[in-house]
Amino acid sequence: MPDIDRERAWLLTVDGAPQSYVDLDDPTYIEFEYLRRLAHVVDCAASEGEPLDVLHLGGGALTLPRYVAATRPGSRQDVVDADRALVRLVREHLPLPPRSGITLHAMDAREWAGRAPAASVDLLVADVFTGSRVPGHLTSLAYAREAERVLRPGGLYAANLADGAPFAFLRSQLATFQAVFADVALIAEPSVLRGRRFGNAVLLASARPLDVAALARRTAGDAFPARVEHGASLRRFVGDAQPVTDADARPSPEPPDGAFSVG
Template structure:
C-alpha cells in the first residue's frame, strides 16, 4: 500500500547489503512493522505494517519493482524526463523508500525528499535496509500534508503521494485542498502521481478522480481491470498534470507489465466519475478498509 517514509542516515561508504534470513519485526509508534524475506531473492524484503503490505525492496537490484503499483509509479519516474536525467522528487510516503531507491538508481544525482510520520519505522528501516551515502535522499519526519504545505513552490518535477495509515489513505490527504498544494509544488511540466486503494463500488476512487479533475486539466488512471470492475480490492494509480500526459507511452509500458492493467483518460475517465463529488477538507473521508483476509499470506 504505502506509508510516509524518512531517509536513511548518511554513511561514508556504500553499505553492506544484508542477506535475507528470516522475518524481522519492530513495534513502531503506529503499529507492528515486519520485514519478510523474499524466498527467490536473498537480498530482498517485503515491508508489512499490521499485516498490510507496504513496500518491497531488493537491495541487490533497486530497479526491480515487485509490487504492481510500484511498477506503475516507476513508469512515471521513467517518463518524468529524458532517460538518466536527474529530477526533483517529493515523496509523500514511501514505505521502505522503494521509489526513492529506484529513482536514485535510474536517475543519478536526482534530488529527493521523503515525508514519514512514523520516525521509529524510519530508524528501523535505516538500520535494516541502508542506502548508499551518495544518494541524495533527504527525509523529514512529519505529516505528509504538513510537509507538502512547506514545500517550495514549483520545486518538484514529480510529486508522489503514497500515504497510508495502515491500509487506508487518511482523509486529510484526499482533498481538493491537498491536490491544490501538490499542484503548487510542481515545476512547469511536472506531474502528480497518487496511489490509492479501493474495491466494490469504487466510490472512493471515483471521488478521487473527480477531485483531481477539479484541479488539473490532465488526469489518467491505471489499475487492474478486475479492480476497475469491482471484482477485487486493490491499488489504483492516478496521475495528473497541467500539460498533456504521455498517454500512448504510458499505455505501452503498462501493457508490458506482468500483471494486467487498464489505462483510462479523457472522456472515459470523466464518465468513470459518475457524478462523484469533489472531496474537500470539510467532507472528506479516508479510503475504505480492505475486506477481511485481503492480505492473507501476502509477502510471506
C-alpha cells in the same frame, strides 16, 4: 508496528499489511505491481536518465526512491513519512547507498507539503497509508491545490490509492484532482476497474498533457497488465462524483479481509 521479514527478501509489513519489497543489491527490481506502475510513471516523466527533483509523501522501505536514484543519477529526493518507528527501522536496517540524493524526514505528509516551496519539484508521489487506508486529510481539494502549488510548471502528480466497487472513494478522488489539474488519468488492472476485486489504482495529474500512450504500452506489458483510463472513458467512470472538501474528507475504505495479505 513495522516489521522486516528477512526470510522473504526484505518484505516490509506494517500492522500485517505489506508495504514494501526491496532488493538492496538491485534497486531496479520491483515486486509489487502498483509500484511497477509508479516506476513506469517515473520512466515517462522525463528523458531517459535525466535527473528529477522528487517529493515522496510516504516512503515505506524506499523502494521507489531507490529506483529513481538508480535510473536517474543526480536526482534530489525528499521522502516524508509520519511513522517515526518505520523511519528508524529503515535507517537502521535498509541503509541507502552513498550519495543517493535521498533525504528521509519524519513528518506528516500534508504538513510537509504545506511548508514545501512553490514550484520546487518535478514529480510528487503520494503513497501514504495508515495501515491499509489512505488518510482523509490527503484526499481533499485543499490538499490537491497544495500538491499543484509544489509542482513545477508541467510537473507530475502520482498517487497510489485503493478501492473497490462501487468506487465512491476513487471516483471522488478523480473528481477532486480534475478540479485542480488540466489532465488526469488512472492506471489499474481491468479486474479492479470491472469491480471484480478490491485493489490499487494509480491516479495521475498534471497541468500538461499526460503521455498516456507511453504509459499504456508499459503497463500493458507487465505480468499483471493494467489499463490507462483517460479522456472520455475516465469521464464516464467519474460520472457525477464531486470534489472532496476538508470538511467532507474521509479515509479510503477498509479493504476486505485478505485483500492485501502477505503470502
